[in-house]
Structure formats: C-alpha cells, structure tokens
Amino acid sequence: MSQVPADLRYTKEHEWVRVRPDGTAEIGITDHAQSALGDVTYVDLPKPGAKFAAGETFGTVESVKAASDLYAPVACEVIESNAGLDAAPDLVNREPYAGAWMIRVRLTDPSSVAGLLDASAYSASL
C-alpha cells in the first residue's frame, strides 16, 4: 500500500499540499503517483513568479513510461522550484513527500487548502 501522510492535503490527481508555519505551501506528487509513473527521469517546473489557477498545469513529470502533467491544487504563485530535482529526478520515487517537493508557493487564498481532500478521503479514492 502506498503512504498517505496524515498532515497533508491531497487532490484526486495525486498532488499533495503541505502548508508551512509561515503560510507558504509546498506541492508535490503522492507516493501512489510516483509508483504508477515508475522511474522518473525529469521534472519540468515553472520559474518563480509564475501564477496558476486551481487545476491549471504547472509542470510536467516525465518517467521512462510516460509524461504526465502536474496540476496546481489551488490558486498560487511560485516562490521557488526544487532545483534538487534537476540533478536527481529519482528523488520523486525515493522521497515523494520530503526531498521531492516540487514547488513552494504563496497561496492566493489560504483558506482554499481546506477544500482539498484530507488523508483519509484521499486514501479512500485510491
């Protein structure tokens, strides 16, 4: 079974959101998603300052098998992309919830995260 940490929020498209103490948030893809993708070879991420509406494509994760779009779980503006994934895209497979966060964002509406799935609802959707 794939891991679904209790302290994160999720989308049906298998992204996770972690709200940090300073109010910014990190976004990545779930253990289930990395397992389905297989060996990740490249993550194409946006530059700081890029703005996305909820559901909009913010990047692409490429595995040996397929390329998959990454969707913004909520409206946000990118503060930082994870540069570590450029040299080590396989972090997505090894540490989907830790080293492989993809973008750090400023939430357009901090309350929007509450509308996402919690761990039990996401687990039930798998």
Added chain:
Amino acid sequence: MSDPISRTPLHPLHVELGARLVPFAGWEMPVQYSGIIEEHHAVRRACGLFDVSHMGEARVRGADAARLLDRVMTNEMATLRAGHARYTVMCQPDGGCVDDVIVYRLGDREFLICLNASNAAKDVAWLRTHAEGLDVEVLDECARWAQLALQGPRAEEILAPLTPVPLAGLKRFAFAEGAVAGAAGCLISRTGYTGSPGFEIYLPAASAVPVARALLEAGRPLGLIPAGLGARDSLRLEAGYPLYGHEISERISPIQAGLGWAVKFSKPDFIGREALRRQAEGGPPSSVVLFSLEDRRIARQGAAVFAGELKVGEVLSGTQSPTLGKPIGSALVAAGHAGSSALTVDIRGHRVPMSLSAGPFVK
C-alpha cells in the same frame, strides 16, 4: 466488447514477485518488477529474465513447407538449415508488413515460427490462406508454448549448468532442442530482442514456472533479476530493433524500416516483391531514422518532426536510454530529410534539435 484478457503460465510467479501487471496486446503482462532502469542495466551488465509467453507460435509442416514460407516471407527460407533461425518480414502485396517473425527450421519439412502477440491470429490465418493448394499444414501452437528470454552477458554462465545442451557450440541464430532444469521438450535459441547476448527458451507451458524459478535461483548470485516489458522496450530501442506497430506496420514497409537486408529480391517471387522492389529502386516516400536528443524531455510516439517550419515526419517510439543517459527514439521522416542535420521534434510546444544516428545506440 473487447476480448477477455489472457494470462501467461507464469502469471502466478509474476504476482509472487510483485510485478506491476498491465494489459499488452490482449495479455496481462509484467511491465516491471523492481524498476525499468534497474532491470535495463541488469540486462546490459549481468542478466535479466523476461516472460515473453505472449509471443505466438505456429508450426508449418509438410513437403511444401519451405515453399509456403518462401512465398509469404521476404527473406530466403529454402537455404535455412535445420537447427538455425532467421529473421524475416511477412508482407502484404503493397509492401506493408503483416508481421515480422523469426523462423526456426526444425527439419527438412518442418518449421516453427515465432509471431508477435498482437498479430498471432492474423498471421496463422494469412499462412493458411496462402497454403491452399500446397502440401503443407499450419498448426496454431500459441497455447502450447511458454517463452522465456534470458538476456545479458552472464546468460550462458547461468543457463549452462541447467541444461545438457552444449551452449558453447550454439552460434547466434542457432538453436537446439533439449531439457532445461529437468523439463523436457525445450528449445534453446541464441537469439534475443535486447542487443545483449543471451537465449530465448521455448518450453511446454506446464514447465514455465519451475524452469523460471530454477533460472532465477541459479542466476541470482550472478546478478540475474526478473525483467518486464518496460525494460524490453528500452533495450530493443537502444539496439535499433523494430517493434511491430511502431517502426514497421501495415503502412511502413521493411524497405522504409531499413530492413532491406531481410528482403531477398534474388527470390523469383514472394508476396510484396514488386512493391518493395519499386521502393528499393526508386527510394521509399519516407523512411525510419533513429535519433537521440540533448535534452531532458522524451519525444514520444506521435510527436511531430520538423525541417524548419515544415512538418516532415513523426516519432514512432521514444524513451529514455538508460545506457546513454539521454532520450532516444525512432521517427518516420519524408524522403529527402532522412539524412538531415537540421530536424527538430516538437515536445509539448518545445522544438528540440534531433541528432540522427547512423546505427544502433549499443553494439
């Protein structure tokens, strides 16, 4: 209604080994066990064991067996000696491919043909249609055989202690019948679809699980791991081998696919000869090229190929090459552009320059 999905005799072992199973050509097949890249490297550096039991088999026998095969195959069959195998294409009258197959000569009047899973039923029907009036029978043996591919530099070391068949004397594209791990009635062939040395083993379906277990156990200390269709695809693409439905198809002929070496115009007649001869002499309208990219993005099947702003082709297969550490692929490119150094491929709106390769990416 789609046909029910088939399972190979090795299905219980795949489940036990934790394989990820996916539908492929009507079969539920392992796409990977530990991971495509790890399995790929294992085949290049040590050894991998693949279940390829989805591949079909047809037996052709009778006084006119060689005559039938020389009628339907582009390569020469009469000169194939017993105990040897030959790669060939089976073409339509217009030169498009019915399938690409390996023909094993069992005896003067008897052959075994290895068919692609997706084409097996079509191939058997095609062979039977063209057998009319000849003294030959075409037997569908798809359900009788399981197939294992043991591929990698350590393959011979792993297999030799498990069979009385003298492997050292078995040259490439030669085969011998004998037991493997105590299972009688196997056929061991020094062939493969990976670009690494190794064997393909045809075995009675009931022997598949015990033989696979014996191979995995014997090979584990030498680095053998089970490998799935994902690694099989990246391995064959590095080796430049065509995959039916990609580099060859009913619309892509063997001449276009660079398989002219397997088309013998010295034969007075075979199906597709005239169309293929016109293509070979006048040049085909488009041809298959291999390419690599100096980029992180992979150009996948269907991606458009451009010369300047003109679309001149499309990608047929694409993957990340674990050996080269960069994306590779094949593309069908219009005549006049197949040697171009200025082609680009569109990947999600990015135009990425293509480096065309003169040959396979691995020897």
